[in-house]
Amino acid sequence: MKLWGGRFEKSTDKSVDDFNSSIRFDSRMYKQDILGSIAHAKMLGKCKIIPQEDSELIQATLKEILKDIENGKIDFEIDAEDIHMNIEKILISRIGDVGKRLHTGRSRNDQVALDIRMYLKDEICEIKKMLISLENTLIDISEKNLDTILPGYTHLQRAQPITFAHHMMAYFQMFKRDISRLDDCYKRMNIMPLGSGALASTTYPLDRYMVADELGFDEITENSLDGVSDRDFIIELVSCLSIIMMHLSRFSEELIIWSSHEFGFVEMDDAYSTGSSIMPQKKNPDVAELVRGKTGRVYGSLISILTVMKALPLAYNKDMQEDKESIFDAVDTVKLCLPVFTQMIATMKINKENMYRAAQGGFTNATDMADYLVKKGIPFRDAHEIIGKMVLYCIGNNKAIDELTMEEFKNFSPLITEDVYKEISLETCVSGRNLPGGPAKERVLEAIQKGKDFIKSQINK
Structure with missing residues (x-):
């Protein structure tokens, strides 16, 4: 029987169970769900909403469940x-009625809003590390x-x-802004929704600030309706x-062009290239193309979540279950691309002579x-x-x-x-363009030093 099944006379059809279930993709939030539940149980005990011994048993059992999941000892069920x-x-199966006390004062609506914020905060930190490596x-x-x-x-x-240094540092600036945007996004994500209940909070005297502090949130949400229905942080x-992918794509486009025979500015390392099944001479920049x-x-993930949210009345609607696959796929894709892209450019061969020869043509010194x-x-005109x-x-x-010749001049x-x-x-x-932000060597060296200082500031946060 479903944990919410008291009002129902018939069991859910199996096809509806399959359709309704999200365990196949939200199971990745198991750690955040358990940590959130531990903090909630701890607060329930401290606030004397449930007996302290029950609170401690719930916390201890949740920790055991977390360990068992990480050791591969638990299989999740679709019908749950x-x-x-x-x-x-799982908790109730292990400690019986005491486990049934855990959900006191909360709803799945504010629980999932908490879990997804916690999960994505962790992912932001991982993506930032990858960007810093780049x-x-x-x-x-x-x-x-x-x-x-x-x-x-x-x-x-x-x-x-x-x-080439000046050109590379242009991309440095793009990814620097990406890191800054993630920092800003993190701030608005780091607000704790638990205590919003289904939509109208709860009559229990919860200590929301305690839970926020336990879980490392800066603030709590200020409106219970918004707390469960906000998905701005995902959008x-x-x-x-x-935007990160747009920057990677622009960079990839240049690398693809530069690695062509017509340009010959760079050559991808064999480890980051592929060949042709029919043309034996080919060396394709498939990593950049992918x-x-x-x-x-x-x-597509951005358009998907915007479309899901565009017409939803307050507060929670089941449509919002569709937010997770989109954001999870976007996160996974960026995390897949960043490391391999970084290694690709770290190992590519730079053909300096071809670059210089190209700069000699095309009247690049006309200005x-x-x-x-x-x-x-x-006068200039x-x-x-x-x-x-x-x-x-x-x-x-x-x-x-x-x-x-001088005569022609x-x-x-x-x-x-x-x-x-x-x-x-x-x-x-090149050297004459010695303004701040210009390509003169001393200015590029300044930009590099500022870049190093920026990275150091991020690492020390």
Whole structure:
């Protein structure tokens, strides 16, 4: 008989049991469910809502159940519906009527709201560790490539020369913001809903603050209706995860392009590449492609939970059971992608010569040539027009700007002198951009140091 079956005259149809059950996916919250129940039982005893000896027996037995689950000694039952009922049923089977006292003053509604918050708080901490590992790898790559010049792009057209270190540190900033978003999400998640009951709290004199303190929550929810029906924290987390995946996907797209023969900027290590079943020469960047593909999967989880929640009246509705598969899959996907992506970029070969050769083409020093004329006293718009004509001339004569003779330069402006060759060299183009946030070596070193300080601050939290 179901623990809630007193009002019913007929047993639930087996197909309904299967349809209604969530144990196949919410069983992963067993630890959080038991820890929450231990804190609840401890509070019930302290507040004299149940006898102290019953409270202590419940706590001790729950700890034994946790140990048995972790040792693989317990199989969960589908007809017990979910992890909460499974744990309670096991508890009652072991200590009888004393176990029936555990659910005093709470509902599955506030119980599941507690469990999912606890579970996702732990997952946020794990994902942050993975992001920090990725950030460390980006810093390591950057430190080794402070002088590696490649073209920066806009519209996927060669634009201006930068360094590979500067490019990698751009991604560092993206993942830094991701970590910050997870921190913010954690703050709003770290609010304890137990005590909200089914929707209207309870008549028992619960000490909600005690339970919050026992479980490491900063605050308690301030409205019982909201406490059981709020899933903003799930939507916010899957939004954060979607942005993480978007950043990984953008990075993957560049790596896929860069590893093509047409670019040849990087080559993936054999351990992070695959071949073709028919074409023996192929070396495919499948890891990067799969990360790019799995991004859509996480986006799907975001749309799924938004759609589930969009029209639900207060308070709890069974629709909300659908929140877990979406968020669990999103968490699992991000945790699957981050470590393998980190190792992929840590082991990839960087073809510095190809990068430099690409930066020499495409007139990436054209802006610097215009700036050269500006420094000679020509208004920028006039300089822009002059260099546009110079580029057109170079295209027609199959030359780079720095391959022009002084006589050819003079045809465009008599102000151009021999110093132009140094001023428009790739090295000068990069080092001259010495503003905070720019690609000059000393500025990238500053960015790397700030990155290290950020990582240290996260580790010390």
